[in-house]
Amino acid sequence: MSVTKPSLPKGTRDFSPVEMVKRNYIYDTIKTVFKKYGYAEIQTPSMENLQTLTGKYGDEGDKLIFKILNSGDYLAKVDEQLLAAKNSNATISKISEKALRYDLTVPFARYVVMHQNDIAFPFKRFQVQPVWRADRPQKGRYREFYQCDADVVGSTSLLNEAEFILIYHEALSKLGLKDFSIKINNRKILSGIAEIIGKPELIVDMTVAIDKLDKIGLDGVSKELLERGFTEADIEKLKPVILLEGSNVEKLESLKNVLQTSEIGLKGIEEIEKVFEYVNHLTSHISHLTSHIELDITLARGLNYYTGCIFEVKTNEVAMGSIGGGGRYDDLTGMFGLKDLTGVGISFGADRIYDVLEELNLFPDSAQQGTKVLISNFDENAELYALPLLQQLRDSQIAAELYPTSAKLKKQMSYADAKNIPYVVLIGDEEMQSGLLTLKDMASGAQEKLTTGQIIEKLK
Structure with missing residues (x-):
């Protein structure tokens, strides 16, 4: 059997533990602001029926929808003539009935129509999920990326638009950005x-x-x-x-x-x-x-469904495209048979915001840390002694690990360094006899003898 060299599809990425902590810091910050303004979270499937998405983003957008081949013999419904004509548009409907979602707005419109009898209007929702676009990958543009959307449907009030400006301002300020423009x-x-x-x-x-x-x-x-x-x-x-x-x-x-x-x-x-x-x-x-x-009359986002206010947010601190945008749509749900339901929504470009925060070094220390303390493991006695302490630390909401096997101190310290763990508790014979454990600060190298209670207080 030949060995396949591991690779990723272009325009997609793996996220390391360090990156995930930072990404979740962005999502959690934005979600907190959404909730504060009365928005509640929903999720929709990664794939939609192709007909749900087609025709909603203009001709250019339609070309960027990732289609999913029908399972089984996907050519079974295609006659020879159609294949010979090489008309890919006519063939697509026969070989593909589903597609990966292109944005979160159209799936949201479908959700509202399908659940219209269960939701109270005006309906305020937010959604943080990945979307897919068959675009040419480049800096700040990926084929798989996350969107953070908030929409309210069933209200004509322009108070919603004003609050979205406040949401943008509050969320971006909380993330540490200072010089940005909310264009309208x-x-x-x-x-x-x-x-x-x-x-x-x-x-x-x-x-x-x-x-x-x-x-x-x-x-x-x-x-x-x-x-x-x-x-x-x-x-x-x-x-x-x-x-x-x-x-x-x-x-x-x-x-x-x-x-x-x-x-x-x-x-x-x-x-x-x-x-x-x-x-x-x-x-x-x-x-x-x-x-x-900033009132910007050249702002004309190309999506076909905006009818009133249009938003776009740009940072002036880093050369980057827009980091957010949205607008008012008068009949988004009309395409699914529910007429005259007006709505307005915005989106945060979380991937671009990540790149901006990274470039400006704006992630706080708390967004770069996983485990806070590692307990050393020198032998079986020390391991048994450490187990209650490990649980006490975790019960106190302190992220803690016990090195899982007895090993040389150098190896355990290297592990703490590799994971950026700021503190190590050293437990040897002397510590077990006295009840005073050695707490080592990995950044300064300083060590102090403390009781279990003192360690918990310090690390809290």
């Missing part, structure tokens, strides 16, 4: 812009192009708009909008002027103003919060 826009403003140009049918083309401003600049955006069916005259009308400057209030005043003939555009401005008003009332005691919020 409104799809209705973008609709208004497309309307005053007289091309409402090209709103998606317009937003896809505008969204690339920070990547390809105004010339690049103009070129793309021309390719997508806009004229030079349209682009002249768009320029003052794309290049908006000033404070949030000044930007809104400029937009009111540009969009004065567009009812839907003015409605979008009104919604943003209401969100800002709520934020001001909620955070009158937090003076610096508003400095993190």
Whole structure:
């Protein structure tokens, strides 16, 4: 039998114990904030029916869905003609009925429709699970990654949007980030812009192009708009909008002027103003919060279901893509037959946040530590003596290990070093007779003689 060299699929990773402690620190911090704002956790399966996911993310998104081959003879339902035609899209529905979830929002919509009689509306849920995308792997972009989502459905109140701004601010601040931008826009403003140009049918083309401003600049955006069916005259009308400057209030005043003939555009401005008003009332005691919020008219997240406010969060401390985003959708559950249920949701990019915290050295010591104390094991007597102490430490919520076999001290110390265990309890004949055990601080090398009770107090 040939030996297979172990490897991972591209864009996926193993996580070591050290990494898992740090990852859980991020999840636990974000989950604590979600719960504080009234959100409850659910989970959905890793795989969904392919038809549940298809058509929900636009053509580009559909291409990135990982399909799962039907079990057994998956070609059984495909006729020779279809295979000969080499039409992969037509073949997929015959050979694949399931797919790995692409995000957590569409499965959430399905969940709400399936459980609509069991849940109280407005329904506030959060979900922390992996998603899969057949994307080209690169720095900060993986094929398997975790999303941390919170959504509320069944409420039109813009208080929800304001609270999401607070959730972002609180969670990221708790994680130690200081310089980040919570960008906000409104799809209705973008609709208004497309309307005053007289091309409402090209709103998606317009937003896809505008969204690339920070990547390809105004010339690049103009070129793309021309390719997508806009004229030079349209682009002249768009320029003052794309290049908006000033404070949030000044930007809104400029937009009111540009969009004065567009009812839907003015409605979008009104919604943003209401969100800002709520934020001001909620955070009158937090003076610096508003400095993190930025009205960004180029923000046009490409997903097809946002209808109102749109969010995106970026850190300014590290070169990294967005570390969060979301928005308001008016009829997400309509695709599953439950009409007119409005919702709004946000997502934290936990993998990118991890990379940011790692680069800025922001993980606290508590997020880098597993076992706190190792008890030495020199012989059978010492082992028996150590067992009650081991249990007492654990009963006191101190992560403790007993070295599992009697071995030379050097070997046991090497083990403690390899696992970053900060303390070692040494138990020899003298310690067992006196009842005073030696506690060694691995960082400083200092040793002191203490009773069991004193050791527990110190390590607590």
